[in-house]
Amino acid sequence: MRPALILATVTGLVLGVTTASADPADQVRQRDFSAAAAEFGVPESVLLGVSYLESKWDTNAGTPSTSAGYGPMHLTDVRTANPSGGTHHDDGTEDPRGDDSRSPLKPEPAPPVEPVPQLMTVDQAAALTGTPTEDLRSNAKQNIRGGAALLAQYQKEIGVTSDNPADWYGAVARYGGAGDTGAAATFADEVFATINTGADRVTDDGQHVRLAATPVQPAKGQLDRLGLRKSTSDNTECPRSLACEWIPAPYEEYVDSKGKLTYGNHDKGNRPESQDIRYIVIHDTEGRWDGVLNMVRDPKYVSWQYTLRSADGHVAQHVKHKDVAWQAGNWYVNSKSIGLEHEGFAALGTWYTEAMYRSSAKLVRYLAAKYRIPLDRAHIIGHDNVPGTIPDTVKGMHWDPGPYWDWSHYFDLLGAPLRPMGNLGLVTIRPDFDKNKPAFVGCVKPGEPCTPRGSTSVILHTQPDANSPLLKDPGLRPDGSPGTMQISDHSSRVETGQQFAVADVRGDWTAIWYLGQKGWFHNPRKAPTALGTGGLVVTPKKGKTTVPVYGRAYPEASAYPANIPVQGVVPLQYTFSAGERYSVGQALTSEYYWASTFDSSNHTVVRGRTKYVQIQFGHRIMFVKAEDVDVKPSFLR
Structure with missing residues (x-):
């Protein structure tokens, strides 16, 4: 070995100079967080904690979140995200009330929502960093710099100079974008809880990021310096860990377009004394927060019990548990359920923030305990799992929250993780969310491929062959044609957490009974998409065909x-x-x-x-x- 090479090698070993093998490609994001924290004087644990609550450090393939946020730091830009106000009930012919004793109800679409500062933080980040907004949206490194610059600016406005994470509570509370003290505190508390417990994961684009557990007692008194309106959870039915807001849905009479006296937008009840509450229904709003709240305040519209905001997980309650909301398109399910609307868009491939997942899980744990609802997918259901009431209504039923709602992660947060129980005749669907990316089409325009992204959906085939046709659903496709990969077509699709009886196994393929057919899905032992389990099944009584x-x-x-x-x-x-x-x-x-x-x-x-x-x-x-x-x-x- 030549002397120069020996010297260089020894120097590297002694001084700890980073070499290629010690500087792996999957550490780029970790270094970006460290560099941005140092550049803007933000404690690295604070920067990592905020990012985790917004995105779990993911890039989400450059697509915006359900509240127009981009990248690991969730910088918002509603101009380039979906600007529509939309409504949860724009798509399909579903009557959200679903009661044959009354005329069908079809609410009018809502107007678009005007941009507000909380949905345009990318502009402020651009002014602080001198980085174009396009780069802040699409480049993870610049996105992290933009988020760090915002946190530093918020800290400056509070007037506190400190490198102690505990002194950044106010800046973190401001970052969530809440307008009231309760919502701001809920977001900040969750960030600091994450800092205290730590986190370690591989992101959706293969980056290994770690937040070491850091015991911190945050200076919560800083909340009073933010100038936010005081909030109260009075009149709400929420766990203590959530600062819920009461925004009531009106129970009022009015004259309809035909001159008939009618009323909206829910029905009075006396649950659970009169009827058991057996379901919690997970929806997405298909609209942004302000527009959705305007709709639920309208007696001519429909209702649900809770709305959850994407950016910070804030919760608003609209209908009491005892009353029946018009939400799921099936009166039997409505009368026995509580509906949760999550700010989001099922078709556009947008993603749901960690802050919203966590608030939702806290709320559902509380509801499930209060009403003794089992934490499983037979009771915690999506709107897409609610059946049509009669043959004519099946095709028009809604399909939110869609294939991008992470049911596996959600049940982890609920404290009811999906685990194998042995091969006892059933399987629980559970693909690897980040790696499972079905080739859906039609997210933005009909027929166009959707942005590849993690999904909880598993596609079924008629044979143990990925090239074989999909199954048929005579309710969704009355013409007898097989299912498609259209984002809204779940003719041949199962979701994480659902349980099915095993019909056959051939090599790496498993068949389940599905709508009267055998549905095959790829389920290799080394990378299974379903877990063996057991339970109860039904079969026709002897003598019944x-x-x-x-x-x-x-x-x-x-x-x-x-x-x-x-x-x-x-x-x-x-x-x-x-x-x-x-x-x-x-x-x-x-x-x-x-x-x-x-x-x-x-x-x-x-x-x-x-x-x-x-x-x-x-x-x-x-x-x-x-x-x-x-x-x-x-x-x-």
């Missing part, structure tokens, strides 16, 4: 009093045949809530003798009559 499947668990005709119109028990257009097996979600009594008048004194819960079993029949839950099926452990044939 097929049994009907229903979209609601309504009573038999003889159960109705004379003054209440009988609601039809109409089978859906699907076949459940002998030899097939479907996982059991829960056993149910038959009920119908008669509440079609403004005067709630005559509202009545009609209960029948008919018993139902909820099953995972396809992408949506459905119901069969208990008298038609046998219920048995999944490991028995």
Whole structure:
């Protein structure tokens, strides 16, 4: 070895000079955080903690979040993100009330939402750094610099000079963009909780980032220096860890366009004394925060119990738990559920912030404990899992929160992680969210490929072959054609957390029973997309060739009093045949809530003798009559 090379090698070893092997490519983001923290005088733990709460340090393929935020630091630019006000009910023909005793309700679309400062932080970051807004949106390094510059500016405005993370509470609270003290504190508290516990993960683009656990007691008194309005959680039904806001949905009479006296936008009830609350329904708003709040305040619109804001996870409550909101398109589900709307857009491939996931999980844990709702996908369901009420309504049902809602991460936050239980006849769907990127189309324009991104959806095929056709859903595609990769077409698609009975296994492929068909999905042992588990299944009773499947668990005709119109028990257009097996979600009594008048004194819960079993029949839950099926452990044939 030549003397110069020996000297260089020894010098590197002694002085700790970074070499190529000690400076791996997956550490680029970590170095970017360190460099930006040093450049702008922000404690690195604070910068990492804020970024984690916004994006978990991901880039999300350059797409904006549900609140127009870009990159690891969630710099907002509503001009380049989806500017539409939109509504949760623009797409499809669904009647959100879903009650045949009343005329269908179809709300009008909302107007676009005007940009507000909270949705334009990229401009301030550009002014502070001299970096073009395009680079701040698309370049992770510049995005991190922009976020650090904002934090430093917020700290300067507070008037505190310190490199102690504890003294940055006010700047962190400001970064969340809240207008009130409660929401600002909720965001900051969660950031500092993350700093205290630490975090370590590989991002969606393969970067390994670590936030070492750093015990910090933040200076919460700084909140008073931000000039925010004082908030109160009075009148809300929320856990103490969330600062919820009461923004009531109006229960009012009005004259409709035909001159008829009617009312909105929910029904009075007396739950859980009158009816059990059995479901929590996860929605996305298809609109931005301010526009959505304007809609829920309108008696002519529809309602839901809670709205959650993307940027900081703030929660607003609109309808009391005892009352029934018009939210899920199925009156049976509405009358037995609580609906949570999350600021977001299912079709556009936008992503949901960690702050919103965490607030939502806190709220759902609280609700589930209060009403004894099991933390599983038979009870914590998406709007896309709610069935049509009768054959005519199946096609028009909504499909939010869509394939980009991370159910696996959500259940981790709920404290109910999806885990294997052994191969006992069922599988729980659970692909690797970051690596699972189905080739969907139509997110922005019909037929155009969507931006590849992590998804909880697994695609089913008619054969153990990725080139074979997809399954058929006669409800969504009455013409008999197979399903497609259109983002809204879940004819042949299962979601994380859902459980299905195994029908067959061939090599790396597993088949499940799905809408009366065998649906095959790739499930290699070394990288499984489903976990073996066990539970209960239903099969047709001996001697029955097929049994009907229903979209609601309504009573038999003889159960109705004379003054209440009988609601039809109409089978859906699907076949459940002998030899097939479907996982059991829960056993149910038959009920119908008669509440079609403004005067709630005559509202009545009609209960029948008919018993139902909820099953995972396809992408949506459905119901069969208990008298038609046998219920048995999944490991028995």
